[in-house]
Amino acid sequence: MNIHTYEKFWLAAAMALIVGFILTITYGTVGIGVAMVDDSGETINPENINDHPKFSSPGVEQVGENEYDVYIQVVQFAFLPTEVEVPANSTVNLHLTSRDVIHSYSVVGTNANTMVIPGEVAEVTVNVDEPKEYGVICTEYCGSGHHNMEGKLTVVP
Numbered sequence: 001m002n003i004h005t006y007e008k009f010w011l012a013a014a015m016a017l018i019v020g021f022i023l024t025i026t027y028g029t030v031g032i033g034v035a036m037v038d039d040s041g042e043t044i045n046p047e048n049i050n051d052h053p054k055f056s057s058p059g060v061e062q063v064g065e066n067e068y069d070v071y072i073q074v075v076q077f078a079f080l081p082t083e084v085e086v087p088a089n090s091t092v093n094l095h096l097t098s099r100d101v102i103h104s105y106s107v108v109g110t111n112a113n114t115m116v117i118p119g120e121v122a123e124v125t126v127n128v129d130e131p132k133e134y135g136v137i138c139t140e141y142c143g144s145g146h147h148n149m150e151g152k153l154t155v156v157p
């Protein structure tokens, strides 16, 4: 090999690395599949959350053979409900809104992650495969109890 060939090799290696990074960022992750943010942008008055047909009794609802809608209220400093259980190999449509300040709903170890803004409904779809327990945290600083915000997303057999 002469110098020129080495240069070509490293150029190719650098390109492969960049493409790899982009693929990683775009497609994420093992366990929970590709998360898609839906910008349909439904709005909601934070003071009327308890009048909303779904958010008033948040939780999991089956909407298709392998599809579930999940409604979660986020407040200082909790996810309501704290724990969500969904069956393996299903599509899970998360709907989230905040009653007070900006939070996030971030499923640890996956790319399922969304800001939760008062007045807006955040929607994230995740495809879950194998049974597993995921931690959920808030990654937006939201006050003194920020670091205590913990939830759970459990994929059950």
Ligand code: CUA
Binding pocket: 075, 076, 077, 102, 103, 104, 138, 139, 140, 141, 142, 143, 146, 147, 149
């Ligand atoms: Cu909620 Cu940080």
